[in-house]
Structure formats: C-alpha cells, structure tokens
Amino acid sequence: MRAAIYVRLSRETDETTSPERQRAACEALCEARGWNVIVVEEDIDVSSFSRGLDRPGLQRILTRLAELDVIVFFKIDRLARSTVDFAEIMRLAEHQSVALASATEPLDLTSSMGRAMAKVIAVFAELESDTIGMRVSSAHEHLRREGRYTGGRVPYGYLVVSNPNGAGKVLAVNEVEAKTIKRIVERVLAKDSLMQIINDLNKEGAPSPGHSSRQTTGKRSDSKQWYTTTLRSLLGSPQLLGQVIEDGKPILRTDGLPLVNRPPILDTDTWQALQDELERRRYDRGLFRGDDGAIRYAEQYAKLEERLATLKERQRTAKPGGVKAEPTGETHAEQWKRSDVAGKRDLLLNAGGYVEVAPARRGGKKLDTSRLSVYFGEEGHMRRAAAAKESEQEPQAADSQG
Incomplete structure (x- = not known):
C-alpha cells in the first residue's frame, strides 16, 4: 500500500x-x-x-x-x-x-x-x-493587566522590549514613530488637510503602521503606503493614551476606567483637542459647515418643506397642457450636426430612440453588438414607456413580498 x-x-x-x-x-x-x-x-x-x-x-x-x-x-x-x-x-x-x-x-x-x-x-x-x-x-x-505584551500587532508608536521588572515582554515608546505621530498631530491641529499630510509622509518614506519593516510579529497588512483611512484609524485610537485595546475596544479595569499600562504618546489635553478637530472635520465635510451649520440646515429644511407644499398644491390644481407641433425647417441630419451631446440625446429621445441590451453570454472586454436591439419611432416610445412602468412596479412588488 x-x-x-x-x-x-x-x-x-x-x-x-x-x-x-x-x-x-x-x-x-x-x-x-x-x-x-x-x-x-x-x-x-x-x-x-x-x-x-x-x-x-x-x-x-x-x-x-x-x-x-x-x-x-x-x-x-x-x-x-x-x-x-x-x-x-x-x-x-x-x-x-x-x-x-x-x-x-x-x-x-x-x-x-x-x-x-x-x-x-x-x-x-x-x-x-x-x-x-x-x-x-x-x-x-492576565498578562495584559500586568502590562505584559501578549503578541500580535504592535501598535504604531511602540516597540517590543524585554520586561525590566520581570519575565516576558512589554511595549515601550518607539521614539522615531512617536515623533512622527506628534508631527502629524501638530499639522492636524494647525488645520492641514489629511491628504496633504499623507502625501508628505509617503514622499519622505515614513513607514506606515502596516509596513513590513516595522511589524516583527503578528498579523500585518504589508501596506507600505499611508492612506486617509490609515491615518484616521491611527489618530482615533486610544492606544495613543497608553490604553490597552482588544477587538477594537479598550479593556476596562474593575472600576470601569480604561486600563493604561504602557507609556502614553499623547497627553490627555492634546488627545481631546485632536478628537475635537477630527470630529469638526467630519461635520464640515457635509453641506452645512461652520459653527452655525445646524441652524442653517434647519432653516433650509423648513424652506424646502414650504416649497414642496406649494408645488403639491400647484400640481393638484394644474390643468393638462397641450402639445403643438411647429416645423423647424430643418432635417434631422441638419439639427444633429449643430447639436451638442445633450441636444443629440434629446433628438434621439424625441424620435423614439430606445436601445435594449441583452445579458452577456460570456465574459470579455469587447462589446458584443449582437446583444443590442435599437428601436425608433412609435415602437421605441412604447418600449421605453413599458420599461419605465416595470421599474416603478418592481419596488412595489418587493414591498408586498416583504
């Protein structure tokens, strides 16, 4: 055998x-x-x-x-x-x-x-x-609560050293990475954009948190570049305060406070100012920026509600409009030649232009023209109307099934 x-x-x-x-x-x-x-x-x-x-x-x-x-x-x-x-x-x-x-x-x-x-x-x-x-x-x-390093990903700003007070390993501040972090925080508090910061970090070759050159143990991403998501994750992590994180959450002591058993990289005041600035930026990415953004949003929302009510009333009392055909004296070819992209699209729609695309039978980058069916005139108008009706009925069918 x-x-x-x-x-x-x-x-x-x-x-x-x-x-x-x-x-x-x-x-x-x-x-x-x-x-x-x-x-x-x-x-x-x-x-x-x-x-x-x-x-x-x-x-x-x-x-x-x-x-x-x-x-x-x-x-x-x-x-x-x-x-x-x-x-x-x-x-x-x-x-x-x-x-x-x-x-x-x-x-x-x-x-x-x-x-x-x-x-x-x-x-x-x-x-x-x-x-x-x-x-x-x-x-x-038990080891984490004793301040010992238990393996896995090494937080950015720290390095693994022998425990000076006994057996095992502990985390100590990596002075080079800590200097990078403090420089980043200073620029964030000075209102520099995160995109500009990561561009400068990549240009100077500063190792990112996932860079293989700094991760000696544990799972790593092997990403040698800085990204905005990388930077936000780093700056928002309580590990910069010396807290111990497990599964994305701080480990709590018996009194309910976060466990801190390693030297912090940032002091509490700087950390809080950093979080306030990051929160402000998250809010400022919206349409209404500034300290009075919430007030302006409420005012604009009220105006939109009023405008919507007016339009609904006009719709209720509106009379059906008519259509009157007026010859332009031009052929389709002449009008097509002098029209821009939007004008050509309107010309095709008015002429009943409609294209059906069948599902692809096989993969490939080239378009299989046999999948296309083009309709003009009344048939095109009818097919487009039928397609629009189907798209309106699909959400209703889904609601009834739910």
Whole structure:
C-alpha cells in the first residue's frame, strides 16, 4: 500500500508531540504494516483550529489522493481539531478509496464502527481545543493587566522590549514613530488637510503602521503606503493614551476606567483637542459647515418643506397642457450636426430612440453588438414607456413580498 505521512504542530515547543516523534511513530506503523511511504508532508507552526483545511502540507496530500492508499498521522487531533474538518477529510479520502490510519490510536477507519469511533474522538479533540483556547485567552487577559505584551500587532508608536521588572515582554515608546505621530498631530491641529499630510509622509518614506519593516510579529497588512483611512484609524485610537485595546475596544479595569499600562504618546489635553478637530472635520465635510451649520440646515429644511407644499398644491390644481407641433425647417441630419451631446440625446429621445441590451453570454472586454436591439419611432416610445412602468412596479412588488 502507498502511504502518505502527515505531521502537524501548532508551535514547535511541545516536546511530547515534536515533529520528529510524530514522524518516527508513523514510519514505525508503516514498516510494521508493510506500507510503502511515498510522501511525507509537514505543517509546522500551523494551527488546525484557525486554518481548518487551509494548510499547505495537508493540501498537498489531498491533491495526491489518487496516488495513495492510506494517510498516516500521529493522532486524530494532529489531522484535524474540528469534527467538521475531520469529517470532510474522511469524505474526500473515502471518495478516492484512501484509508486513514492513526499511529497511536487503535482504530480501524476502514469500517463503519471505526469511522464512528474516530468521529467521537474528534469531538473530544475539538472540546479539548476549545478548553485550551479559553485557558490561553484567560492567560492573555492576565498578562495584559500586568502590562505584559501578549503578541500580535504592535501598535504604531511602540516597540517590543524585554520586561525590566520581570519575565516576558512589554511595549515601550518607539521614539522615531512617536515623533512622527506628534508631527502629524501638530499639522492636524494647525488645520492641514489629511491628504496633504499623507502625501508628505509617503514622499519622505515614513513607514506606515502596516509596513513590513516595522511589524516583527503578528498579523500585518504589508501596506507600505499611508492612506486617509490609515491615518484616521491611527489618530482615533486610544492606544495613543497608553490604553490597552482588544477587538477594537479598550479593556476596562474593575472600576470601569480604561486600563493604561504602557507609556502614553499623547497627553490627555492634546488627545481631546485632536478628537475635537477630527470630529469638526467630519461635520464640515457635509453641506452645512461652520459653527452655525445646524441652524442653517434647519432653516433650509423648513424652506424646502414650504416649497414642496406649494408645488403639491400647484400640481393638484394644474390643468393638462397641450402639445403643438411647429416645423423647424430643418432635417434631422441638419439639427444633429449643430447639436451638442445633450441636444443629440434629446433628438434621439424625441424620435423614439430606445436601445435594449441583452445579458452577456460570456465574459470579455469587447462589446458584443449582437446583444443590442435599437428601436425608433412609435415602437421605441412604447418600449421605453413599458420599461419605465416595470421599474416603478418592481419596488412595489418587493414591498408586498416583504
């Protein structure tokens, strides 16, 4: 039988399930069964819980199922942490008549009872994974409250250093980035536009918060450019006050106040002035700017309401108008020649011009002219009127269904 050995380890620190030990146990099983090992794949520092089936080593095995007879792994939880993922791997393997074999668990996965038992073990593996996740989250929460760095994205303006008061790591102010932040804040408070600020930052090559040169650990965006969204996110983050943020929200102390356990980059007064300026800019981007914008908006709204009431009254008492045809003495070609784009559009509409575009049958950048149907005269007027009527009825039908 042709065998593939699969080895996985979330973090290469657990000696009890080291890659070497996993591989040795799998090779011993293959030797005892007389199986021929044709491929060995490893996923090291890859979490089955967070990545699911999206693991490079596992995917390479799954793409070669037609060449295999059995997949050998150390334990079921090395193959999958989720019962859903395990069931999917089992389904894919069965479809190609490939067996699954655990090197340390006495299971015969070629029988219905063995597969059922494997799924039960997978359930307990998933439960154990959830329990470990809860313990890790609790440990991280404790470390954060102790002022320790727990990994992940390093906030802009900070860097990771050894804890001077004990074990682990802590965040300290990155003087270069802090200087950049303070320079940005000064320009914002001086009423410089955010677009001009980011243009200057990009020209001088100042690393952005997502720049790969400054992110040594954790998830990063790999964006080497500054953008207005990047800048707004940075300037609006309470992390500049030394607060600890998790899932976008400050962690609170037992008294309800934000947890602050790292040196702040901005003082409270500067921070508040910055937020006031950013809020003013958000408001000023609207139609009514300035301190009296709300008053002017209310006045304009009242005028529009009055104007609307007047128009409705005129509409109620209006008499139908008539149409009188007056010859211009020009041909369509002459009028077309002397008209601008808007005039040509009106000329086509008045002549009953109407174009129907059928759905595309295949992709492509070139326009398929066979999709176009052009109508003029009375037929064009009738088709346009029918299309307008359909567009008015669609929202009503949607409302009735809702």
